[in-house]
Amino acid sequence: MARLSYAEAACAALERAMRDDARVVVLGEDVGRGGIFGQYRGLQERFGAGRVIDTPISEATIMGAAVGMALAGLVPVVEMRVVDFALCAMDEIVNQAAKARFMLGGQARAGLVARMPIGLWSGSAAQHSQSLEAWFAHVPGLAVVAPATPQDNYALLAAAIACGDPVAYLEHKELWSLAGEVAEDAAVPLGRAAVLREGGDLTLVAWSRTVHAALEAAAQAQRRGIGVEVIDLRTLWPWDRDTVLASCARTGRLLVAHEAVRVGGFGAEIAAEVAETLGIRVKRLGSPRIPVGYAKPLEDEARVDAARLLAAIESFG
Amino acid sequence: MARIRAFENAAEEASRGGVSAFGAAAAAAEVRVRGPLHLSTGQEAVAAGVCANLAPTDLLTSTHRGHGHSIAKGASLERMMCELFGRANGTNRGKGGSMHIADFSVGMLGANGVVAAGIAIAVGAAHALRLRGERAVVACFFGDGAVNRGPFLEGLNWAAIHRLPVLFVCEDNRWSATTPTAAMTAGEGALARARGIGVDGLAVDGNDVFAVDAAAAALLSEVRAGGGPRFLHAVTYRIKGHVSVDAAAYRDGKEVARALENDPLALAAARLGETEVRRILDEAQAEVQRALQVAAAAPWPDRASAYADVQDTGAGRWLG
Numbered sequence: 282m283a284r285l286s287y288a289e290a291a292c293a294a295l296e297r298a299m300r301d302d303a304r305v306v307v308l309g310e311d312v313g314r315g316g317i318f319g320q321y322r323g324l325q326e327r328f329g330a331g332r333v334i335d336t337p338i339s340e341a342t343i344m345g346a347a348v349g350m351a352l353a354g355l356v357p358v359v360e361m362r363v364v365d366f367a368l369c370a371m372d373e374i375v376n377q378a379a380k381a382r383f384m385l386g387g388q389a390r391a392g393l394v395a396r397m398p399i400g401l402w403s404g405s406a407a408q409h410s411q412s413l414e415a416w417f418a419h420v421p422g423l424a425v426v427a428p429a430t431p432q433d434n435y436a437l438l439a440a441a442i443a444c445g446d447p448v449a450y451l452e453h454k455e456l457w458s459l460a461g462e463v464a465e466d467a468a469v470p471l472g473r474a475a476v477l478r479e480g481g482d483l484t485l486v487a488w489s490r491t492v493h494a495a496l497e498a499a500a501q502a503q504r505r506g507i508g509v510e511v512i513d514l515r516t517l518w519p520w521d522r523d524t525v526l527a528s529c530a531r532t533g534r535l536l537v538a539h540e541a542v543r544v545g546g547f548g549a550e551i552a553a554e555v556a557e558t559l560g561i562r563v564k565r566l567g568s569p570r571i572p573v574g575y576a577k578p579l580e581d582e583a584r585v586d587a588a589r590l591l592a593a594i595e596s597f598g
Numbered sequence: 599m600a601r602i603r604a605f606e607n608a609a610e611e612a613s614r615g616g617v618s619a620f621g622a623a624a625a626a627a628e629v630r631v632r633g634p635l636h637l638s639t640g641q642e643a644v645a646a647g648v649c650a651n652l653a654p655t656d657l658l659t660s661t662h663r664g665h666g667h668s669i670a671k672g673a674s675l676e677r678m679m680c681e682l683f684g685r686a687n688g689t690n691r692g693k694g695g696s697m698h699i700a701d702f703s704v705g706m707l708g709a710n711g712v713v714a715a716g717i718a719i720a721v722g723a724a725h726a727l728r729l730r731g732e733r734a735v736v737a738c739f740f741g742d743g744a745v746n747r748g749p750f751l752e753g754l755n756w757a758a759i760h761r762l763p764v765l766f767v768c769e770d771n772r773w774s775a776t777t778p779t780a781a782m783t784a785g786e787g788a789l790a791r792a793r794g795i796g797v798d799g800l801a802v803d804g805n806d807v808f809a810v811d812a813a814a815a816a817l818l819s820e821v822r823a824g825g826g827p828r829f830l831h832a833v834t835y836r837i838k839g840h841v842s843v844d845a846a847a848y849r850d851g852k853e854v855a856r857a858l859e860n861d862p863l864a865l866a867a868a869r870l871g872e873t874e875v876r877r878i879l880d881e882a883q884a885e886v887q888r889a890l891q892v893a894a895a896a897p898w899p900d901r902a903s904a905y906a907d908v909q910d911t912g913a914g915r916w917l918g
């Protein structure tokens with residue numbers, strides 16, 4: 282057990298994976314100096330520039346080369362800085378990594394972990410503040426992971442590296458300094474949600490940073506007599522239907538919340554699945570369909586915070 | 599150059615503690631410039647020397663480190679500062695901030711948050727000028743790091759096969775975030791690459807504004823004469839960290855000290871009279887002070903404007 286930041290936890294998981302498995306390598310911009318968020322700190326010193334590979338600003342080739350490395354037997358962890366820059370590597374993720382195993386008739390697989398942080402990054406405006414998890418969940422062949430805590434960032438990164446599939450690993454741009462206890466032996470399998478708070482009136486499903494706002498809103502709702510069960514989905518693909526459905530069957534109401542734009546968001550998938558299966562009332566909360574503005578009032582308009590969550594919870598009546 | 603330096607210094611001061619990536623300080627009230635601020639301090643001669651040869655009708659694309667290019671192209675310091683402060687009367691109405699400053703009234707088509715993205719946009723703008731029969735040209739600024747992205751090859755090739763009126767300007771400050779670009783760039787450098795694609799050009803000391811001016815003038819006259827695209831490789835140095843709060847501890851202090859001795863403003867000042875220099879610096883300082891005052895008093899954008907200028911088709915309040 283150690284107290285680590287979200288960035289340090291990921292770094293520790295990576296260090297352990299690299300120690301245990303010589304096939305694991307890291308590639309991306311600025312990784313040699315520890316990454317601009319410190320999420321690779323000390324790794325090049327420890328494992329050398331041969332395994333922690335500094336790259337040019339060449340996102341398409343970073344991702345494409347990772348696919349090639351994977352097909353040739355390595356397990357690459359790919360640094361994309363933020364998901365917004367991973368858009369420069371979409372062909373390599375969607376047409377190459379995601380489809381290789383199937384198209385090649387199972388002869389090989391492109392197991393890699395693409396670290397592409399999502400979320401609103403305060404003051405960074407429209408090209409650095411997107412949450413595009415739904416795009417990746419839509420692509421057959423990819424696993425999609427979005428950890429909310431240091432513990433999960435440790436355990437899920439380890440699971441992602443071990444799983445052998447291409448993984449869209451979506452940390453949050455503003456959680457890097459979040460500190461928490463991390464147990465090295467606490468394994469979290471991909472596809473398993475966590476019930477963070479129990480409650481009988483409503484199920485609230487969230488992931489990534491929205492989990493923290495959800496817990497805040499649930500505590501406030503409790504004071505108003507509404508029992509909210511908070512589920513951190515943790516993995517978006519595959520998502521933990523069993524846990525969500527079991528909770529919804531008890532509470533009879535579902536609210537899904539995320540930072541991503543609500544229209545076409547992954548919340549719609551969960552809400553639809555639950556409504557189809559249980560026939561209960563469902564609601565979604567997400568950002569309005571606007572790019573994130575630079576000025577604080579504009580940015581706040583796009584933000585899904587505890588106040589908005591509480592209003593959505595109360596709107597069930 | 600003096601106006602750019604004064605602007606960058608003031609912006610840096612106003613951003614202290616302001617990058618959320620490095621803490622929650624961005625939300626603090628006294629931080630007036632939020633988010634990542636990429637300063638062009640020490641690189642002023644490239645912007646000034648090139649843009650001295652552009653007319654208001656000429657177009658320009660820029661990068662995340664774009665304040666100098668905007669100022670040199672004629673954008674108002676006041677409206678730029680308002681944009682950095684996130685105010686409604688900023689160049690972009692508070693929507694863009696430092697990384698997206700644009701001023702179409704002076705042909706400045708935009709900074710960009712994505713490395714090398716401006717290259718293709720510049721090429722397209724030049725293609726449009728050609729198709730519309732206009733005589734203007736496009737100046738396309740990008741950093742040394744951008745030459746390793748695909749749009750560099752694709753954009754230069756496009757400009758060359760169509761003989762488009764573009765001056766590509768590689769503003770080589772030696773660094774790409776925490777990485778020395780030379781370690782990540784094969785071959786003989788940016789100009790050699792451009793020549794390999796059939797785009798000829800010149801290399802110049804990017805801290806010598808007179809040299810940049812002369813080289814840009816020569817190249818732009820060839821571009822304007824219909825000779826197709828040209829390339830300027832201007833070598834300078836990023837005196838500050840990658841963003842304003844980056845102390846750049848990853849690089850050798852001696853390297854920075856050497857660069858400081860080669861300050862483009864001091865080099866230019868040495869060729870002017872002392873009183874002349876004093877007057878220029880004072881005027882720039884006064885202009886920036888006024889801009890700061892205007893920006894601090896300027897109104898915030900109202901929240902409704904978050905929904906404006908998204909799109910016409912399917913516009914509306916698609917609330918969360």
Ligand SMILES: Cc1ncc(C[n+]2csc(CCOP(=O)(O)OP(=O)(O)O)c2C)c(N)n1
Binds near residue numbers: 366779
């Ligand atoms: C496609 C893309 N990849 C990565 C980044 C992150 N990034 C921002 S600036 C920068 C360094 C750019 O170096 P250079 O082009 O030399 O410009 P400089 O910052 O030195 O002015 C990087 C890697 C980005 N904005 N866009």
